[in-house]
Amino acid sequence: MLHEIPVDRYGAVGRRMARAVEACVHCGFCLAACPTYRVLGEEMDSPRGRIFLMKEVLEGHLEPQEAAPFVDRCLGCFGCVTACPSGVAYGELLTPYREYASAKVSRSWPDRLLRWLTMETLPYPGRLRAALRLARLVRPAAPYLPARLRAMVSLVPDRLSRQRGTASTVAPAGARRARVAVLVGCVQRVLHPEIHEATVRVLARNGVEVVVPDDQGCCGALAMHVGEGARARQLARRNLSAFPDDVDAVITDAAGCGSAMKEYGFLFAGQPEEEQARKLAARVRDVSEFLDGLGIEAPPPLLAPARAVYQDACHLLHAQGVRDAPRRLLGTVGNLEVVEPAEAELCCGSAGTYSLEHPDVAAELGRRKARGLLAADPDVVVTGNVGCMVQIRAHLRAAGRPVPVLHTVQVLDLAYRGQGFPRLA
Amino acid sequence: MRTGAVLRPSDVDSLREAVRQQPRVWPRGAGTKTALAPPEGAVVVEVSQLRGVLDYDPAEFTFTALAGTPVREVEELLGRHGQYLPFDPPLSAAGATLGGTLASGLSGPGRYRYGGVRDFVLGVRFVDGRGELVRAGGKVVKNAAGFDLAKLMAGSLGRLGVVVELSFKVFPAPRARASLRVDRPGFEAAWGLLRALYTSSFDLEAVDLVPPGTVWVRVAGRPESLPTRVQRLRAFLQGGEVVEGDSGIWEEVREFRWVPSGWTLVKVPVTPRRVLDLERELLPTASLRRYSAGGNVAWVAWPEEPAALSDLLERLDLRGLRVLGPPGLPFLGRVDSDGFSSRVKQALDPVGRFGPYP
Amino acid sequence: MTEAVDRARVLQGLRALYPEGRILTRPAELAAYESDALTAFRARPLAVVLPETREEVVATVRWCHRHGVPFVARGSGTSLSGGSLPVPEGIVIALNRLNRILRLDPEERIAVVEPGVVNLDVSRAAAPFGLYYAPDPSSQPVCTIGGNVAFNSGGAHCLKYGMTSNHVLALEVVLADGEVVRFGGESLEGVGPDLVGLFVGSEGLFGIALEVTLRLVPKPEAYRTVLAAYRSLEAAGDAVAQVVASGLLPGAVEIMDRLSIEAAEAAVHAGYPEDAAALLLVELEGEEPEVEAELVELLEVVRASGAYEVRLARDEADRQRIWKGRKGAFSAVGRLSPDYLVQDGVVPRTRLGIALAEIERLSRKYGLRVANVFHAGDGNLHPLILYDGRQPGQLQRAEELAGEILRLCIRLGGSITGEHGVGMEKRQYLAEMFSEQDLEVMRRLRRAMDPGEIANRGKMFPVPQQLEAAAAS
């Protein structure tokens, strides 16, 4: 698409943003893949519309404030990237655009409060723990809270797992086939440490030595997605030095974190750390991608036949292009039938802090997702990202069929350990 | 000029002249659709002199011909190059012309597979109600430029203009054919079979149901695969007597030879499911019926003036077109009056030269 | 209509019809609707409304008629001819929320849908019953039935069973002056003039389709998909004539040239032979034994036509990939060039080779690259003229080249558009295909439905200056 973006004005990312706009031919192929378009049915809330609006803003023809509601509503699920035949690197436009526009857009105080609350707590496990305890106290007042805060409080778990220690190195079972470092991240470590534990066990079981670097922290994805580039870099910088060079891969088991880390090079474009960031990014692998590449020992078959429906996590499928690996891994589990849900390519509405900021759209997507998954009549729902797991679980429960929701590595782990799936709650 | 007069213009200009001069004009081809007669006070303009194929390149699978060209002539020409008009234009042995076939909107049993006359016409030239020569559509198999007036002429009964030239697409003729006759103990069983075939993935050329309980099926294709296909079809039908080749049975259908002379033949569009309702109503009458195109059209032969048939169709919310037999108003049954067709009429024939829309 | 429509008055009137949120007037909201898939044209409407019921559409059209405000119906905005380009003094009626499949009757093989239903969603809904909706524009995952009806859209698989027009049985329409009419029926046959045939392809100039009854067809039992690689585009073009002449009736016959192969391969990794100058894609469909027998002959014809590599789709997944590459090819060409114009001319099938050679010559003459990916079996060319709008004069050169290609099609006895419609883009060329007399009749029809010319004003018909230009040329 033709544009008049003054590229140089936008620094190191200017050219990349312009290139994404140029590559877009306005064909609309991405419309069907866009969750917000599917729910809202209006052009501004489609990838094509957003690209056009961002172009207009970057050209100086539209106020950032005018475009804000629509760019904000983007889930960052990258369904449009998979769907686009023209190879538009939507993320390379969206992420820097959000950073550029965030300074120019004024937001209402509840919006700002919410942003502040999430950004100051989620990336920091200690603060998050404290905040969750606090939130449990306000839960009885939930019905009186504004919709967004209510959404936030509703996601607070009933029980908070005790803080568990993580070993800094785990030895492989048998001969060492590889050595990896693992990201434990932030939110997941607090809310669902069991996923990470399963990752470590499954890796070790397959001859992988696992290192868990001590000083690592939040990958910066949440900040990146809402346009807080500076904060994202601040968080990521810590990881640049925390992760060692002498590993075969840096493993993530949360798809959102994986895709963010794979983009570190871009995040630091034009900054002194760019080279270092690029190197780390090149080593990042999703756990399913890594295990599939390595080849795993087939687990013993399940005791009773079960049907799993595999739901792609957007940041695994669309952002990282990992589609077949988790399916192949699940395929190694005997007695497990793996089926595809309707609308598999559509986001469940979780998308980082999205469900907190846009509860209406997120809830509608969650309902659709639950419907699609349940139509496959599964015994278990499998996916590759903690955020999706939380969202899907909530909506399965709301639909009255709380089928267990597990991470791909958890399924492998249960199989290796000869255990069945958790009972329906 | 008096009522009942017939003009036979020898070229398009004189045809335009005729349309301009007469207050009421009624175009006619060979007059094979005997029930379609000129409205009161109209001068008949017969296009029989405007005949001949203007353009036919077999490699192109299209042809252009004047409206008065007999269909049979075209079919013979096509046949020499292994091509055909797949919709079995009716009454071609009786002398039907291309223009009349389009204007009456009639197709034979073969329309089941690839569509009817409206699906094969590509372009037309016609003289409108002001005597102007108008061209629409094109000569190539695909064309989206301008309004599709060629399709509009399908079924227009000469009320919108006098078609003088038509372009059609044609298909390669199948190299082999086989027909199957399946008898079922009663109408409902045969009807069930018809509907099962309708949603099956068999590629059938024609599927007709003849009361009380016979289903006729025609398959066409390559000689080497035909036996297997017939065998699979027979397995599906649980029987069926094979009638090799095109042994005249379909010709009889196309020519409506099963309709007793002097009877009125009415075309009634219907849907497969509603065939049963219609048959139930018609069974006690003296009519003869043939449900064609997989149950999408009922051909009803009626021994006398079809007023009772018209009432019956109206009760069933169906509409019919008189085709053969004594002349009368063309439409029977439900009266359709929509603002769309009256506006079309107004635009193409503002002074009502071709008579009011019946 | 008066000189300047009082914008405030228009907005006030529409606000009485639509709740907050379903009438869009803010700059960002309007900007998003400025173009369809032909971005060379842009126009900002006064407002965009998002009706959710047919009653709302009817009320809007009536309001527009009463106040002389032009409107443009819009589906997914994938028109390649500027068909859904807004009118600056008018409004856009976006039909995307009218996207319900109202009735699916598998036994009658019928689907009754609202106009905003996406083409592919009809086939998805019909799939459990072994049925599908046959016309398959490459844009089928996004384009709407309403848009398909307006343009009589086609696709790769229209060779045997026809275009949209051959698959629409009945319509409910609100004419531009507000009258609601229904015509057609559920039967494949009808009596009386073919009004459905007239409406389909009328480019939205008569009014807005509110409800469309579609014919569904049983899925073929078997497919055989053949890919043949050629050393020259002309050779592939000539091969089409040979396939057609052989008496085979494939479901699809498509050609892609080197540029489009490169682009599509980059997009979907379909496994096309990348060194080919042209690729011929032929698909047979039908009963298993028949298709098997046809394949033998097809392979003979294709080999004899000079193909240096011939391969068959291995399985359904492979077949899907091959088609995904073909159907994404237009958009994929965006990888090769910042801008392009897609043309849609038709030539007689025996003239394909000539037409392609001539296009190659023109491409050299104008110094602009042209990618070809098209429905060869129908003679329906799709030259994509690549240009860079930032280079001064390039767009103009591209438009001139496009014009020469269209004239070439007319000269060869074809048409200026096979399926994308005339829209804004090809208005002037309509006058080269039809006489003033022919156009006048079409205008009269239009005015009979739309006396104020408020539906899609400015589309399809040449504007007066263009008529003069056409007469002079």
Ligand SMILES: Cc1cc2nc3c(=O)[nH]c(=O)nc-3n(C[C@H](O)[C@H](O)[C@H](O)COP(=O)(O)OP(=O)(O)OC[C@H]3O[C@@H](n4cnc5c(N)ncnc54)[C@H](O)[C@@H]3O)c2cc1C
């Ligand atoms: C990449 C790509 C590939 C394509 N491939 C093909 C192809 O293979 N074959 C093909 O034929 N086309 C193709 N097209 C063109 C386009 O997709 C079709 O013209 C399609 O039918 C447009 O549908 P839409 O919903 O996007 O309509 P829009 O672009 O929104 O509108 C098209 C026209 O229809 C009118 N309209 C919309 N809805 C209605 C209604 N309810 N009633 C009356 N008028 C209405 C509009 O006013 C406009 O004039 C392609 C386009 C793209 C971008």
Ligand code: SF4
């Ligand atoms: S599919 Fe790609 S090129 Fe087409 S509109 Fe969407 S982003 Fe642009």
Ligand code: SF4
């Ligand atoms: S990232 Fe997701 S929500 Fe955002 S535009 Fe793309 S598909 Fe839509």
